[in-house]
Amino acid sequence: MELVNLYGIQLLNALWLSALLFMLAVGLSVVFGLLDVLNLAHCTLYMIGAYIGFTIADRLDSYWLALLVAPVAVTVIGAILYLVLLRRLRGNHLIQALVTFGLLFVGYDAARMIWGVDQFKIAEPALLTESFPIFGQKYPLYRLFVFGVGLATAVALYVGLDRTRLGAVVRAGVDDRETAAVLGINIDRAFFVVFCIGTALAGFAGVLAAPIRTIEPGIDVEILIPALVVVVIGGPGSLKGAVLGAFIIGTAETFGPQLVPEFASFIMYAVMAAVLLVRPQGLLPVKPAH
Amino acid sequence: MLEVERLRKSFGSLLVTDDVSLSIAAGAREAVIGPNGAGKTTLFNLLSGELRADAGAIRLAGRDITRLSPDRRVSAGLARSFQRNNLFMGMTVAESLATAAALRSGESRVFWRSFARAASAHEKAARLCESVGLADHSHTLVRHLSYGSQRQLEIALALAAEPRLLLLDEPTAGMSPEETKSMQRLIADLPRELTVLLIEHDMDVVFDVAERITVLDYGRVLAQGAPAEIRRSPIVRQIYLGEAA
Amino acid sequence: MPARDPLSLPIVALLFGGALAAALFVDAYRLTIVIEIAILVIFVLSIDFLVGYAGLVTFGHAGFMGVGAYALAYASHFLGWPVGLAMLAGVALGAVAGIVIGALVTRVSGVFFIMVTLAVSMMFWAWASKARKFGADDGLGGMKRLDLKSIGIDLNSDRAFAVVCVVLAVLAYFFFLCLVRSSFGQALKAIKQNENRARAQGCPVQRYKVAAFAIAGAVAAFAGELHLQNTKFVHPEVAHWIRSGEGLIVVIVGGAGTLTGPVIGGFLFVLFHRIVESFTVHWQIWMGLLFVAIVLAAPDGIYGRLSTLVGRKPARAAPRPEAADA
Numbered sequence: 001m002e003l004v005n006l007y008g009i010q011l012l013n014a015l016w017l018s019a020l021l022f023m024l025a026v027g028l029s030v031v032f033g034l035l036d037v038l039n040l041a042h043c044t045l046y047m048i049g050a051y052i053g054f055t056i057a058d059r060l061d062s063y064w065l066a067l068l069v070a071p072v073a074v075t076v077i078g079a080i081l082y083l084v085l086l087r088r089l090r091g092n093h094l095i096q097a098l099v100t101f102g103l104l105f106v107g108y109d110a111a112r113m114i115w116g117v118d119q120f121k122i123a124e125p126a127l128l129t130e131s132f133p134i135f136g137q138k139y140p141l142y143r144l145f146v147f148g149v150g151l152a153t154a155v156a157l158y159v160g161l162d163r164t165r166l167g168a169v170v171r172a173g174v175d176d177r178e179t180a181a182v183l184g185i186n187i188d189r190a191f192f193v194v195f196c197i198g199t200a201l202a203g204f205a206g207v208l209a210a211p212i213r214t215i216e217p218g219i220d221v222e223i224l225i226p227a228l229v230v231v232v233i234g235g236p237g238s239l240k241g242a243v244l245g246a247f248i249i250g251t252a253e254t255f256g257p258q259l260v261p262e263f264a265s266f267i268m269y270a271v272m273a274a275v276l277l278v279r280p281q282g283l284l285p286v287k288p289a290h
Numbered sequence: 291m292l293e294v295e296r297l298r299k300s301f302g303s304l305l306v307t308d309d310v311s312l313s314i315a316a317g318a319r320e321a322v323i324g325p326n327g328a329g330k331t332t333l334f335n336l337l338s339g340e341l342r343a344d345a346g347a348i349r350l351a352g353r354d355i356t357r358l359s360p361d362r363r364v365s366a367g368l369a370r371s372f373q374r375n376n377l378f379m380g381m382t383v384a385e386s387l388a389t390a391a392a393l394r395s396g397e398s399r400v401f402w403r404s405f406a407r408a409a410s411a412h413e414k415a416a417r418l419c420e421s422v423g424l425a426d427h428s429h430t431l432v433r434h435l436s437y438g439s440q441r442q443l444e445i446a447l448a449l450a451a452e453p454r455l456l457l458l459d460e461p462t463a464g465m466s467p468e469e470t471k472s473m474q475r476l477i478a479d480l481p482r483e484l485t486v487l488l489i490e491h492d493m494d495v496v497f498d499v500a501e502r503i504t505v506l507d508y509g510r511v512l513a514q515g516a517p518a519e520i521r522r523s524p525i526v527r528q529i530y531l532g533e534a535a
Numbered sequence: 536m537p538a539r540d541p542l543s544l545p546i547v548a549l550l551f552g553g554a555l556a557a558a559l560f561v562d563a564y565r566l567t568i569v570i571e572i573a574i575l576v577i578f579v580l581s582i583d584f585l586v587g588y589a590g591l592v593t594f595g596h597a598g599f600m601g602v603g604a605y606a607l608a609y610a611s612h613f614l615g616w617p618v619g620l621a622m623l624a625g626v627a628l629g630a631v632a633g634i635v636i637g638a639l640v641t642r643v644s645g646v647f648f649i650m651v652t653l654a655v656s657m658m659f660w661a662w663a664s665k666a667r668k669f670g671a672d673d674g675l676g677g678m679k680r681l682d683l684k685s686i687g688i689d690l691n692s693d694r695a696f697a698v699v700c701v702v703l704a705v706l707a708y709f710f711f712l713c714l715v716r717s718s719f720g721q722a723l724k725a726i727k728q729n730e731n732r733a734r735a736q737g738c739p740v741q742r743y744k745v746a747a748f749a750i751a752g753a754v755a756a757f758a759g760e761l762h763l764q765n766t767k768f769v770h771p772e773v774a775h776w777i778r779s780g781e782g783l784i785v786v787i788v789g790g791a792g793t794l795t796g797p798v799i800g801g802f803l804f805v806l807f808h809r810i811v812e813s814f815t816v817h818w819q820i821w822m823g824l825l826f827v828a829i830v831l832a833a834p835d836g837i838y839g840r841l842s843t844l845v846g847r848k849p850a851r852a853a854p855r856p857e858a859a860d861a
Contacts, residue, residue: 038649085827094592097649098787098830101594101780105823113817221776225657228650232643265661269654273639276651280642338735364737376735378728389725390736392718398738401719408718451736 008135010254016143016212018250019150023205024223025230026157026242027198033237033286034173035191037086038093040100043227044107045199047220049074049206051111054120054215063125067207074203075196082195104221111217122210146208153201154243161239170194226253229268233275235282244284291316291485292455297336297346299509306332307343308509316351316454317482321496322489324506325529330489331373333506334459337487338370339363350455364394369453371444373460373489377432383443384428387415390450414450422446422476438469445476456480458488462495474498497521505529542845543795546838550802551705558697566693568805573700574761576801577707579785580794581754586783587792588715589747590727591641594649595656596755596782601663601774602632603756608669608769611679618681622760629756630749637748641741656779663771674770678763690764700761707754711794714750723747777819784826790836799838 028042053070057063081103089096124142131138161167169190172179213219230249234241249268257264275283292314299307306329314320322330335341337348339360348356355363378386391411392398400408419428422442427435432443441461448456461477462470470492477499480486490496496503496517503520505513513523520526557569578600585591603625610621640651669675680690683699690696714720725733726740734740762773772778781804789800807825811818833840 093649095830095834097592097594098783099827102784102823102827102830105777105780105819105826107823109817109820109823113820221657225654229654232647232650232654236647265665266658269658272651272654276639276642280647340731340735359739360734361737361739364735370735372732372735376729376732378725378732380728381724389721393722393725393733393736393738398718398722401714401717403718404713404716405718405721406716411718447732447736 002136005136006258009137009139010258012134012139012143012147014247014251014254015147016150017254018247019147019153020205020209021223021226021230021250022150022242022246023153023201023208024227025234025246026154026239027201028227029231029234029236029238029242030170031195031198032231034170034194036090036093037195038096038100039086040097040224041081041103041107042100042198042202043220043224044104045074045078046202046206046209046223047107047111047215047217048077049203050122050210050215050219051115051120051206052203053207053210054122055115057122057210058120063122063211066122067204070207071200071203074206075200078199078202079192079196082192086195104224107220108217115217117217120210120215122207122215124211142211146212149208154239157239166190166193226268229272233272233283235285237286238282238284241282241284241286245282291318291351292337292487293347293349294337295347295349297333297348298344299332299336299341300344306509307336310346310506310509310511312504312511312514314455314485314487316485318485319499319501320487321500321503322487322506323491323493323496323503324512328506329509330506331459332509334370334457334489337457338368364451364453367452367454368457369448369451369455370457371448371459371461373463375437375440375444377440377443377447379433380431382429382431383424383435383439384412384415384419386432386443387418387446387450388412390447391415391418394451418446418450421479422449423472438465438472441465441469441473442476445473449480453484455485455487458486458490460489460491462490462492470495540793540795540842542838542842543793547708547795547798550798551701551708554701554704554802555698558694558701563693566697568809569697570693570700570765572802572805573697573704574758574765575782575785575805576704576798577761578755578758579782579789579797579801580707580711581751581758582782583786583789583791583794583797584711584714584754585747585751586786587794587796588720588727589723589744590730591744591747592649592652592783593640593751593779594653594783595776595779596652596751597774597776597778598636598656598659599629599632599752599755600759600762600778601656601659601771602752603629603759604763604769604773605663605666605669606756607760607763608675608678612675612677612769613668618679618764622681622757625760626753626757629759630753632756633749633752634745636752637745638741641744641748653776653779656774657776660771660774660776663774669769672771674768674772676768678767678769680764680767696765700765703761708794708798710754715794719743719746781822784822786836787834788826788829788836790838790840790842793836793838793842796836796838800836803837 024043024046028039032038049070052073053066056069057066085099086096089099128142128145130141132141161170169187173187173190226249230242230245233248234245248271252267252271256267260267292312294310294312297307297310310333322333324330332341336343339358343356347354350366350368353366355366358366378389381389388408388411391414392405392408395411397408397411416428419425422445424439424442424446427439432440435443445458445461462473465473474495477486488499500517502515503517504511505520505526507529513520513526554569554572557565561569582593582596585593606625606628607621610616610624611618636655640648640655643651663669664672680696683690688695688699690699722733722738722743726738726743730740759773763769785800785804786797789798790796807822808818811821
């Protein structure tokens with residue numbers, strides 16, 4: 001019974017972490033799969049979202065306002081970044097990676113400059129401060145809320161991809177970029193919208209995670225690595241891959257320190273290595289392997 | 291020299307190579323022809339190892355090379371030129387050939403001696419330059435070469451691998467009539483011991499060079515035989531004339 | 536054969552000569568700058584070998600410095616081995632790590648390669664940050680320097696250490712120069728320019744890439760060992776992504792694929808860092824911005840630009856990653 005309780009709690013933890021990783025990885029993955037843009041600064045936007053969210057929550061004393069406004073602010077920043085910089089670099093992965101890597105440095109320091117090196121946290125909204133008993137403990141409702149949001153996002157994205165015109169364009173573009181462009185579908189506008197959605201999700205994730213994880217400089221790279229691993233093992237450009245990958249890594253990162261504390265930091269990399277050895281195109285790739 | 295037994299390859303539900311069998315004697319001059327999309331280059335890719343066959347076997351001089359990687363097939367005696375120029379654009383002609391020679395001889399494993407001192411590789415490169423008619427351009431950067439010269443280099447590189455079986459994928463693709471004539475002479479001058487299999491669209495070249503022709507369509511061998519037979523074959527006329535209509 | 540580059544030797548001679556002179560004559564504070572430059576140059580030369588010559592753009596090369604530093608710390612501090620032997624062990628371990636990592640990461644290409652190299656280096660950092668034996672996040676002090684008293688050199692004197700480091704940097708430069716000019720180096724050049732063709736010419740491409748990784752890993756491990764002996768302290772930050780990033784920035788800004796470029800870059804980077812740092816603690820933002828500007832405006836780097844201006848070589852296009860996967 002004790003064991004069930006213990007694992008039960010950890011499972012809930014794994015779920016919320018998976019949801020967070022999913023929201024980050026999906027933006028990174030689809031943007032890469034569709035636009036062929038590797039945005040290493042994606043998680044910097046996550047960090048900025050958390051910081052802006054904190055500032056709003058702090059000044060205006062409202063979590064919900066932060067949750068609403070921060071993603072918008074982050075999207076604006078992302079949009080500017082895309083229009084001014086990233087759009088011109090499409091196709092040359094190396095330059096993109098280098099430029100966005102440089103932006104990682106800029107973001108890291110900019111965060112320190114504006115907000116200092118202190119650790120912050122956003123308070124949970126009044127509505128969700130309850131904990132309720134499950135698995136022999138009182139589990140925070142907020143974490144389940146985050147999981148719920150992640151799930152809803154996955155469903156919404158899936159439906160959007162499947163049912164909307166934009167979704168059709170995205171699917172066509174991921175499948176065969178050149179043909180889609182030649183067919184005259186306004187691919188550029190679709191790209192831009194997709195990029196903005198991905199960015200918004202990153203900012204959104206930043207605020208969602210803030211009451212649970214601290215906000216400080218360096219959290220961007222801290223989460224970038226798991227997000228990258230999720231993209232690699234799920235398969236770039238794949239929504240389902242992002243879900244599966246996020247769940248695998250979220251579970252590994254939660255249960256790892258519990259079960260094998262000595263090797264906890266290795267587990268995620270071991271999983272990535274295993275996937276690379278066996279299925280380098282990812283577990284649920286968009287295109288089936290030849 | 292080359293035995294191909296019931297080779298199959300599919301991409302998803304698309305069958306691109308359908309039970310292809312071939313048997314080529316040493317020193318032969320054979321051509322593979324067929325309409326666009328017949329699977330000719332795919333066949334070459336299967337032979338050279340760029341693609342893995344789903345089923346079937348490939349034997350080179352009796353040795354089973356079906357599961358070998360492309361580089362191992364080169365040591366087994368196979369080399370190819372590509373349909374679209376696939377060169378070392380940033381090197382000079384002589385340099386590319388010397389590099390290829392060094393790769394073939396194992397010289398490229400040497401990390402203590404300067405490449406400039408690899409005399410045998412450079413000599414071989416010079417000889418190859420001469421024999422394909424690129425001697426005037428030996429110090430030109432590949433990216434500055436004319437298209438025709440680049441096609442010549444394609445073949446020279448394949449020859450640098452000292453093959454027993456040479457696969458030429460549309461050697462005259464995109465060439466002017468004079469360039470085509472040069473290429474024809476080049477191929478005719480290849481050593482007799484070398485087995486040559488080429489894909490070609492230019493029928494003049496095919497009938498000039500080939501002793502035997504294999505016709506492919508939809509990944510299947512449609513007809514095989516001497517040039518005269520093929521020219522007369524109704525099936526072949528159908529697919530080519532049907533194509534033109 | 537491509538013409539020898541007559542600009543490189545004078546520039547390198549000037550820089551290293553200057554460093555040597557500085558090592559012999561400047562004050563204690565400036566000595567630390569010289570040592571930092573020398574060690575960084577060794578590190579970035581190994582990166583340029585991978586990036587500029589083998590076409591393997593690694594975003595996590597500092598991981599190998601970590602391997603070298605921690606191996607040295609373990610062997611000399613915990614096992615009590617003589618430092619010289621421990622250093623050899625560290626370099627060997629760096630080579631082994633290079634082989635393992637190389638074999639793994641070369642299974643993917645293009646973007647994935649970048650992602651994976653970054654992730655793998657952070658794996659080491661994550662381990663080091665939790666490794667209690669080595670003081671985890673705080674690190675561990677009391678590391679020893681190599682004992683060369685038998686040949687009359689006391690490396691505990693920073694001046695002697697600085698001179699030795701500069702000499703080692705010069706040796707590293709010539710080591711890589713030899714390597715890239717060799718037939719092996721020529722094969723790497725072929726792989727970088729057209730991997731597919733190299734393979735079609737019989738080159739076992741993956742094996743060569745792994746070999747390149749092994750060499751680069753071993754040299755970076757050596758740089759990590761020097762770093763350890765410089766600070767006499769072992770700390771996870773030696774393997775952090777920021778260090779990898781700085782190394783990559785130095786190579787790109789200096790000019791990838793030239794060896795001379797990274798040397799110039801190494802000097803400029805340390806000097807830039809020290810100068811900006813004296814004005815503001817936020818030097819990374821300026822470096823990041825400068826880096827982005829250079830990548831966009833002059834992707835062949837400072838030395839690349841210089842060579843073009845002087846007319847020694849045709850302008851190079853922006854560096855391209857290795858052939859993308861399907």
